[in-house]
Amino acid sequence: DTEVTQTPKHLVMGMTNKKSLKCEQHMGHRAMYWYKQKAKKPPELMFVYSYEKLSINESVPSRFSPECPNSSLLNLHLHALQPEDSALYLCASSQEGKKRSSYNEQFFGPGTRLTVL
Amino acid sequence: KNQVEQSPQSLIILEGKNCTLQCNYTVSPFSNLRWYKQDTGRGPVSLTIMTFSENTKSNGRYTATLDADTKQSSLHITASQLSDSASYICVVVTTSGTYKYIFGTGTRLKVLA
Numbered sequence: 001d002t003e004v005t006q007t008p009k010h011l012v013m014g015m016t017n018k019k020s021l022k023c024e025q026h027m028g029h030r031a032m033y034w035y036k037q038k039a040k041k042p043p044e045l046m047f048v049y050s051y052e053k054l055s056i057n058e059s060v061p062s063r064f065s066p067e068c069p070n071s072s073l074l075n076l077h078l079h080a081l082q083p084e085d086s087a088l089y090l091c092a093s094s095q096e097g098k099k100r101s102s103y104n105e106q107f108f109g110p111g112t113r114l115t116v117l
Numbered sequence: 118k119n120q121v122e123q124s125p126q127s128l129i130i131l132e133g134k135n136c137t138l139q140c141n142y143t144v145s146p147f148s149n150l151r152w153y154k155q156d157t158g159r160g161p162v163s164l165t166i167m168t169f170s171e172n173t174k175s176n177g178r179y180t181a182t183l184d185a186d187t188k189q190s191s192l193h194i195t196a197s198q199l200s201d202s203a204s205y206i207c208v209v210v211t212t213s214g215t216y217k218y219i220f221g222t223g224t225r226l227k228v229l230a
Contacts, residue, residue: 004160042206042220043161090160094216104148104216108160 004109006091012115015081021112023074023091030096032074033106034066037088049074050096081116088113119144121209121221129227134197138224140190140207148210152181152192155204155223164192164205197228 004025013019023032031050035043048056049068063085065077074091092106121142130136142150149168153161165174165181167190174181180193194201207221 006160040223040225042222045218088158092160104210105151105163105166106218108153108162110160111158113158 004091004093004107006089006109006112008112009110010113010115012117013078013081014117015083017081018077018079020078021076021089021091021114023076023093023109024072025093025107025109026072027093027107028071028095029093029107030071031094032068033092033094034064034074034076035090035092036085037090037111039087043090047076078114081114083116086114086116119209119211119219121207121219123205123207123221123224125224126222127225127227129229130197132197132199132228132230136194136197136226138192138194138205138207138226140192140221142188142190142207142209142219142221144188144209144211144219146212147185148212148216150181150183150190151208151210152179152190153206153208155206157203161206194226197226199228199230202226202228 007022033048034046037043045058046060047066052068063080067075088111090111091109094104094106124139151166152164155161164179165176167183169185178195183190204223204225206223209219211217
């Protein structure tokens with residue numbers, strides 16, 4: 001399995017809702033990433049997990065809360081979002097540690113299109 | 118400051134024609150350079166990966182070049198197809214502390230019948 005899957009594909013939520021985005025990979029990758037991508041812009045890194053521990057938080061507002069329950073799963077919990085948070089949220093994974101490839105290629109999921117009303 | 122700039126921002130060509138997309142970067146230290154294709158509303162898909170010592174790499178109708186001296190890369194698409202319509206993103210990977218992707222702003226390609 002060389003795929004990163006994300007659910008849901010689309011999500012519409014109000015500013016008072018609580019929702020979660022899910023990401024899963026079964027490639028044995030130990031690094032997982034959340035990116036936010038606005039229309040016609042490149043992806044912006046939000047969080048990086050390495051061996052299920054948060055290693056990078058790019059000063060993301062606390063209304064975004066990541067969670068890595070195990071090496072295959074990555075969640076992004078959403079609460080009290082703003083309309084400007086509407087974007088495509090991409091998950092990616094890559095090898096880490098002793099198995100790290102010199103290329104350290106990131107494999108991206110198809111994304112979740114989030115709309116905040 | 119690590120930056121990756123792409124040109125043109127957008128491009129319209131007729132089906133069957135060739136095109137070349139450009140990428141200039143100021144990233145250090147350099148690990149490798151990648152070209153991704155991203156369909157609208159989808160995740161990026163890797164086309165090529167090039168290390169410092171590689172000048173040219175092909176993947177079907179896609180050919181990437183890298184000039185590490187001038188810090189420039191190009192992606193040439195041969196005999197374009199309607200399905201080539203997408204955004205093409207140049208990514209330079211830096212190894213400063215940890216591997217990090219520096220994304221270019223992308224070139225939006227539209228192929229017309």
